[in-house]
Amino acid sequence: MGMGPTFVPLIDPTAAALIPSLALLGPLLLPASLLRAVLPSLTSTASYWVLADDETDLISVLNEGAEKVILSPFQLSLVASVPSHRLILHLLNIDDTLDLSSVSGVYIDQDSTLSADETGLKGKQVYLSGASISSDTLLDRLRDTKVTYIIPTSKLTTGPTTFTHLSIPEAFLAPLTSDRPDGLFPTIVSTTSSSPLGLVYSSAVSVTEAIVTQKGIYQSRKHGLWRKGETSGAVQDVISIRADCDSDSLLFTVVQHGEGFCHLPQSTCFGSLNGVERLQSTLERRLRDAPEGSYTKRLFDDEELLRSKIMEEAEELCEAEEKEEVAFEMADLVFFALTRCVSKGVKWEDVERALDRKSLKVTRRKGDAKPKWVEKITSALSVTKSTPSESPTLVSTSTATKSPTPVKLDGSNEEFDEKIQMRTVTLSTIPESERSSLLLRPVLNSLAMIDKVRPIVERVRKEGDAGLLSLTYQFDRAQLTSNVLLPPYPIPQISDLPIDVRTAIDIAYSNVRKFHEAQAEKGPLIVHTMPGVVCSRFARPIARVGIYVPGGTAILPSTAIMLGVPAQVAGCKEIVLATPPRPDGSISPEVLYVARLTGVTCILKAGGAQAVAAMAYGTKEVPKVDKIFGPGNQWVTAAKMLVQNDTDALVGIDMPAGPSEVLVIADQSSNPTFVASDLLSQAEHGVDSQVVLVAVSLSDDHLAAIETAVDEQARALPRVNIAKEAIKKSLIIRVDNLEEGMRFSNEYAPEHLILHLDNAKDVVDLVDNAGSVFVGAWSPESCGDYASGTNHTLPTNGYARQFSGVNTLSFQKHITAQELTSAGLEELGPTVVKLAEREGLEGHANAVRVRLAALGKKN
Template sequence: MSTPPFLALVDPTAAPLLPALALLGPVLIPVSLLSAVLPTLPPTASYFVQAEESTDDLISLLDNGASKIVVSPSQLKELDGSAPRERLILKLDEQELASSKDLLSAVGGVVLVSDVPTTAKTLGVSGVDVYLQPTSPSPSELPDLIKQSRPSTYILPTSLLTTGPTSAAYLSIADAFLAPIISDRPDGLFPTIVSSTLHSSRPLGLVYSSKESIAEAINTGKGVYQSRKHGLWRKGETSGAIQELVSIGLDCDSDALLFDVVQHGSGFCHLPQSTCFGDLSGLARLEDTLHARLQSAPEGSYTKRLFTDDKLLRSKILEEAEELCDAETKEEVAFEAADLLYFALARCVSKGVTLRDVEAALDKKSLKVSRRTGNAKPKFTEQVEKKDQASGSIVKPQSKPTEPVPTSFPENDDGPIKCRTAVLGDLDKSEQAKLLLRPVLNSLAMIDKVKPIVERVRKEGDAGLRAMTKQFDKADLPSNILRPPYATPSESELPTSVRAAIDQAYANVKAFHQAQAETKPLVVTTMPGVVCSRFVRPIARVGVYVPGGTAILPSTAIMLGVPAQVAECREIVLATPPRPDGSISPEVLYVAQLTGVTCILKAGGAQAVAALAYGTDEVPKVDKIFGPGNQWVTAAKMLVQNDTDALVAIDMPAGPSEVLVIADKTASPIFVASDLLSQAEHGTDSQVVLVAIDLTEDHLAEIEHQIDVQAHALPRVKIAREAIKKSLIVKVDNLDRAIDFSNEYAPEHLILHLENASQVVEKIENAGSVFVGAFSPESCGDYASGTNHTLPTNGFARQFSGVNTLSFQKHITSQELTADGLRILGPTVVELAEREGLEAHANAVRVRLAQLKA
């Protein structure tokens, strides 16, 4: 694709614009903002870095993911050819240009600070991208300047851009992108190739776009096109087969577009085939086949065994890798490589990894400038040498270490797993505020994506719900609900040890939540003859969402089912995605029995939330919805709570999981590292913070060493690596500053690795749940100590409590006045009502007072 028409220069206020900007190409980030902006960018976004003269290690910027860096002439000379020229952009003003033209042969691009439209041709250079940075840009003039300067790229500060319409002060992002686009068609439409980001082997189809459809696609992040017969075509608006937009690009002539999308639902083509150009082939076809078999392969089949027996799959990958290494002829190499790719892709699919994820990893590796020696790991070198010496005998690889905290873990060694570090006292107020930021969550865009799903359930009821359960959960059900009595899981399904663990967790959680229940009304005599009271009543019908499918989460079922049971809710509807055979996990089924669930809804995602909110012929409508879920579930909850027709509440706003650990000199590095990692393994967007109180460099180094060692011993090491990479160590010099930072951050989980930790709890103002002392890991609260693990995230611990018994109840007040009480209070009420001009209010008291006088 050609260079983008503009490049956004990010400032500290740019977070709301980043989702739209990331669709159109790279963004330019000043190095001083890099740590704050990167966690907020979509994972697929590319970026350039504007280096500063104080930057010491420019190569590390390229190694860590920057597509290109913008450098000064002095920095370019310091690099002295150590970085690929195509990754370097030289920044010059007009005065420097004449004396620095000889430097252009060492770079792939030049930033020219100038208000004059310029191209590489007018500069007299070739093979160099030109980026124009105007000194005083006017939003109204920029579209024409962008158009005149193509193929040069304009650098626009995000302070001038908006997702709304262009005005005197702001330029619409869509208008900036559309400025150079031309059409040679009489109807003015632009041919648009739609490509699946999951399958790069073949495009989905060819459609058309208009300026209106492109603008809406950019602003909503969805596939929106222009039908030549019916106007705007919002893909999936009626079918639910929506497209999540990943990127929009131009061809070299700026007259055709490429939309890269994630296709959800039944697909793109109106015919029963993968694309408008026929079915997929090669690796893409194999990937689709493996995905289908993951969901539907019969128990006991070979494919099912590959997905459920890690040892079998590991053995096959090792076997096929060795056979590929032993192959000699062209035919043998192709045959054995195909076998290895089959089993390697089965491993990927079993772990939720797509071919696009693999390609993204390759792209990321290709960005590295620094290279390792590339030598094989010793155990494999020794294995080959022994095989050669033994004339073909195979030596089995060493087994993975099984110590709780191994000293090394070479199988996953890909560089140390480290957090970022900041010294709080060295930062000004604005820099300290950046440490409190979480990733930007584009909730409005997600709500737009779930609207068609919610509306389908609302309009079609059970039929729509069954159709989407078949589409998304791969389960073809005659009914989506299950009523008690529920079948008791067998010993083979639910071993005695698991049942006992669930029983213990249930007992502890129930004991703690029973203690929260109000046992008698609050009664207050505010004055003689006037008695006011407040009493509690359960919310009659509640829905509890338990994520499922490939996951098994009995802990969430306990944390939501127990307080609903203790609160004596009349109806408890537990929603959880079914497995392909229509069943749900025996662990969740057992908890449903324990907690008195009155109905199980076998559905997941936004469609389950919609069924709970509006009800169907089969599914009871609920009054409040609880529970965690992915971004689709969260967006659906936010949507229905604001719909007056649904008349439903939700528990709290949701975001990625969080932990903040405060540690002093008494903290065990092993314990601290394990607590940080227990949260980091949730997902790559998990928020992990360590506040270190006057720790020595050796103490901090040991904590970081333990993070690296323990992370490499985890099966979810790749997830932990990405989470830790975005995580933070904040150095402070005393306890009070640590507590102040924590209260500002308001973490979901707060762990106190402190001397006399219990005495510090009284200083905590904002946290979802606090874990006090070295022997109180967050895991206990997540599962079985008794407290609830459904907690506020994203800083909402400032305003919200975690789920508790009162979350499933409501308070009603009452007042009872005697005749004497009304005689005393009545004149006050009349006076206030008259003052407000509400004569009927005053009259309701006057007529009673008059009767009492009669």
């Protein structure tokens, strides 16, 4: 057990600036009158005591989180059931007649001159007021650890001690002693869950700076003051600083950011984290980059599945009897429960703090189970008793549905009892006030994601190539010596890239290039706005662009084509293609081949937020770009949004991104098999894909045929589990006529719009909002995704209302110019002068006046 506090700060209304430093060192003493004002500003890790007054509800204060209360003698009878270690008696003077058995200490609110020998008052800890003691004298007294001083914050400072103010760092250091010749203090650095990260050393200087900044700062025996993470970005937020029982060593409890504490690729200087902390680290990593279709990804995306698994494992734990079986089932329950915690941004240390807060309660609930659980268990037990021939297994708490079968990592086919089908609504029966809910996509907390990617982006920004290499190893498991590959790129071997695949890429490249070349402006726009005044606009390529191609183990040459071709056609001088490397550090031969075709000038072997940061800020090896294009997961999207708003980066992005989506409009002329295939081609992208069918005057039989085809085709897909989850969340909107269907579509503004309609070509004129339109039964979305010629990088989440898909002009900017003759200025000048005068901008007006004067014109 560590040494108790040698001083406790009594908070006053002016103490806000000191609280972060004081909270590191032990409890804060809050007057009851300030409790409600101060508590909201405290971190969840700060501990506090309460100085009660006559109006204080002592039991409520203790239940709400106060570790101790300082109370008057007449209040003792109100807390008879409270453990003595939670109570300190407030005395005006020493009174030997008082029974102190029900308290842990006494607070003497006077200018006491008690010596250390006199403070063992009946074996209780003594707390003395230090309000009227001079600061230098008080600093000497703090070296006596038998007494704890209550010091008002008006008397404290983070600076040096003066006659009137006591230094907080000096007060903390006063009772410490070092048995080392160099005067340093051995320091254990620990996580908030008490796992040791490493052993370091501290000095008076490093401790002082750590207290003032609340950052991990230590004393290197070789290099002097060591500000942890100053160069690596792996900084530490200090949560608490404690001395041990002998006052000769320290414990820093920290939140470690970045890769870890050790200089080796491991979490701690003693190896990897274990147990719950190791599981938490794994789950946090899987939340960022779990592949689509993996079981963990499915758990994060499907709250119903996760809820079912938690209840299932809790039931199995209750049924377990043997020691090993109980441990095994508890481990399963912890896995699923912690998965839910991580999905909600809750860490294990938050759970531990909640446990600590619960332990502070002095009144307890009765503790009976809620009626619904009592009924379930009673019912289950009655079932098992009535069927003695069966093994005694409790009925599942989720009896309405069969417990879901885990999704295979590759999303491969499994058997399903229930039909794979979409939810159906009839638009005319939905009130206008509720129709907007049909337009909603999953809510992505972009601000929370930006906070998560910020440390990654900052690390690359500060450390450059070194940080990028480290993050590539951390996230992509690729040990590289350089993240950059420059041309000429090697030609993939036939064994890696067969002729038929190469031919398919060539055809797709040719078609996409033809369409994007046609978009390029052939010359400047020139307009004679009035005699002698010529205005023009001309296009210039964005000089340096970055294109992000998701990958790693995936193969996505289509995205490389869709981004590389318009950059090439636009004439961009530098094209940086970023894609995650495979574990061996290589790039997929398909992407490498497209890079050769499209004239990519640099391949960045990195993915995620770190790739975005490298392109946005540049490193010694990675060229800085002016605009970043391409799809990616929520980490990539958040990083793009972050750097776009950083004026130091001066980088643009293509558009906001979200899960892929399709809206199909079908009438009675549609082929149910074709419609189903289009719905499923989008549903297999991911469990968060958005799939909507607008059924225009479809008969019940026709709609049933589509639903049957969806179920049958889905079961035949390798990624059936992914499609099934997407379809479950998808909608069939029944409408009475085409006009109603098109109004809904334009409000929804889909990424992909497929028209399975009679005379579909004529309906295109009614499309106001869509990323790309697929016209008629023979135009599957797949063709646009790969090889028809249009671009598949399209606006999602309803952004098709204001954004276009990526095109040649996306990689260019337009510059305007104007040229006036003297006659043109004579004609236009007076108008400009009048408007400038009206706005009070005489400098503008004068620039015209001097020219008119030179022409002999009065103005």
